[in-house]
Amino acid sequence: FAAVDVVRAKRDGARLSGEQIDWVIDAYTRGVVGDEQMAALAMAVFLRGMDAAETARWTGAMIDSGERLSLKCSRPTVDKHSTGGVGDKITLPLAPLVAACGAAVPQLSGRGLGHTGGTLDKLEAIPGWRAELSADEIAAQLEDVGAVVCAATPTLAPADRKLYALRDVTGTVESVPLIASSIMSKKIAEGAGRLVLDVKVGSGAFMKTRKQARELAASLVEIGAAHGVATTAVLTAMDTPLGAAVGNAVEVAEAVEVLRGGGPADVVELTLALAREMLALAGLGGVDPARVLASGRAYETWCRMIRAQGGDPEAPLPKATHVHVVEASKSGTVTALDAYGVGVAAWRLGAGRARKSDPVQSAAGVLCLAKPGEPVERGQPLFELHTDTPEAVAAALPLLDAALTIGEKGGDDSALAAAEA
Numbered sequence: 001f002a003a004v005d006v007v008r009a010k011r012d013g014a015r016l017s018g019e020q021i022d023w024v025i026d027a028y029t030r031g032v033v034g035d036e037q038m039a040a041l042a043m044a045v046f047l048r049g050m051d052a053a054e055t056a057r058w059t060g061a062m063i064d065s066g067e068r069l070s071l072k073c074s075r076p077t078v079d080k081h082s083t084g085g086v087g088d089k090i091t092l093p094l095a096p097l098v099a100a101c102g103a104a105v106p107q108l109s110g111r112g113l114g115h116t117g118g119t120l121d122k123l124e125a126i127p128g129w130r131a132e133l134s135a136d137e138i139a140a141q142l143e144d145v146g147a148v149v150c151a152a153t154p155t156l157a158p159a160d161r162k163l164y165a166l167r168d169v170t171g172t173v174e175s176v177p178l179i180a181s182s183i184m185s186k187k188i189a190e191g192a193g194r195l196v197l198d199v200k201v202g203s204g205a206f207m208k209t210r211k212q213a214r215e216l217a218a219s220l221v222e223i224g225a226a227h228g229v230a231t232t233a234v235l236t237a238m239d240t241p242l243g244a245a246v247g248n249a250v251e252v253a254e255a256v257e258v259l260r261g262g263g264p265a266d267v268v269e270l271t272l273a274l275a276r277e278m279l280a281l282a283g284l285g286g287v288d289p290a291r292v293l294a295s296g297r298a299y300e301t302w303c304r305m306i307r308a309q310g311g312d313p314e315a316p317l318p319k320a321t322h323v324h325v326v327e328a329s330k331s332g333t334v335t336a337l338d339a340y341g342v343g344v345a346a347w348r349l350g351a352g353r354a355r356k357s358d359p360v361q362s363a364a365g366v367l368c369l370a371k372p373g374e375p376v377e378r379g380q381p382l383f384e385l386h387t388d389t390p391e392a393v394a395a396a397l398p399l400l401d402a403a404l405t406i407g408e409k410g411g412d413d414s415a416l417a418a419a420e421a
C-alpha cells in the first residue's frame with residue numbers, strides 16, 4: 001500500500017478495506033507513515049466518516065498496535081468509562097462500590113486535558129498515592145481488593161496515543177468513528193470482559209446534543225459487540241457540573257463524603273445508577289448497591305484500594321493557599337450553572353492543564369455552593385475559588401459570573417428544565 005492512496009480513497013468517500021486499515025495503523029505506529037499523511041487521513045475520516053465495519057476494524061488495528069492485558073480474576077470483571085465531564089468524580093466512589101458488591105473493576109485511566117479533569121489527577125491529590133502499576137500489580141490488586149484505578153500502561157493501544165495527540169492539534173478530535181475507536185481500543189486492550197459507558201451530553205461534554213451523543217453511544221456499543229466485550233451505554237446530562245466540587249482534592253473529598261453515606265444527591269444517584277448497570281452486566285443484578293453503600297463496605301474497599309497504591313486514605317488532603325468567596329448580587333432562584341464555564345474556571349485556577357506536560361495544582365478548584373433550582377439570597381455565597389496562584393482568581397471570576405444565572409424567585413424555570421433535560 002501507499003499511504004497517499006489510502007488518503008485519496010477516503011478523501012473521495014470510499015470505504016477502506018480491512019487490509020488498508022490494518023496496514024495504515026501499523027505503519028503509522030512504526031513511523032513508516034508520517035504525521036502529515038495520518039493528519040490528512042484523519043481529516044478525510046472526519047469529513048467522510050467510516051461505517052460500522054470500518055470503525056470496528058480501525059479499533060482492532062489500534063488494539064493490535066500494542067499489548068492486550070488478560071486479567072485473570074476469580075470475579076467477573078467490569079469497567080466503566082465516561083466520555084468526560086465537569087465535576088465527574090464518579091469513578092472514585094463507583095469502583096470501590098462495585099467491588100464491594102462482588103465484581104472486579106479494573107480501570108485504566110488518563111489525566112485531564114482542557115476543561116475536563118482526569119481521574120488520575122484527582123487521585124494524585126491523596127498523599128502517597130501512586131498511579132503507575134505494573135501488569136502484575138494490577139492483577140494482584142484486582143484479585144485482592146477488587147478495584148484498581150491506575151495509569152494506562154504505554155503498551156496499551158500505542159497507535160491511539162500517537163493518533164490522539166495528532167488529532168488534538170489538527171482539528172480532528174470531534175469525529176464519532178475516531179472518538180469511538182479511540183475510547184474502545186484502550187478499554188478493550190485493558191482486558192475487562194464487560195463495559196458500561198457513560199456518554200455525557202450537554203455544554204460541558206464533547207457531545208453537545210442528544211443526537212450526537214446517541215450516535216456516539218451506538219458506535220461504542222457496536223465496537224464492543226464486534227470485539228466480544230459486553231457493552232452498554234447510558235446518556236447522562238452534562239449541562240451543569242456533577243456535585244458541588246470541581247477540581248482535584250475537592251473532588252476526592254466529595255467522593256469520600258459519598259462513600260461515607262453523604263454527598264450531593266446527583267453524585268449519589270449517578271453512582272448508584274452506573275453501579276446497577278455494571279452489576280447487571282456482571283451477573284450480579286440481585287445485589288443492591290444502595291445497601292452496600294449504606295453498610296460502609298464501599299468505604300472500606302476505598303481505603304484498601306488507596307492503601308494498596310501507597311496512599312493514606314486518612315491523611316488530610318492538600319488545602320489551597322487562597323480561597324476567594326463569590327456572593328450573590330441579588331436574590332432569586334439559580335436557573336442555570338453552565339458546566340463548561342465552571343470547568344474552564346477551575347482549569348484557570350490551576351486544577352487542569354493546557355499541555356500534556358503541565359503540572360496540576362492538587363488543591364485548586366471551584367466549589368459550587370448553589371445549584372440550578374435552588375433559591376439564593378443576596379449576599380449568600382455562590383462559589384468558593386481555591387488556588388495557590390491568587391492572580392488566577394481575576395481570570396476565573398468573569399467565567400463564573402457568566403456561567404451562573406439567577407432568575408426571579410420561583411419564576412422562570414425554563415433554563416432549569418433545559419439543564420435537567
Ligand code: URA
Pocket residue numbers: 164173178179180182183
Ligand atoms: N477520549 C478519548 O479517549 N479519545 C477521544 O478521541 C476522545 C475522548
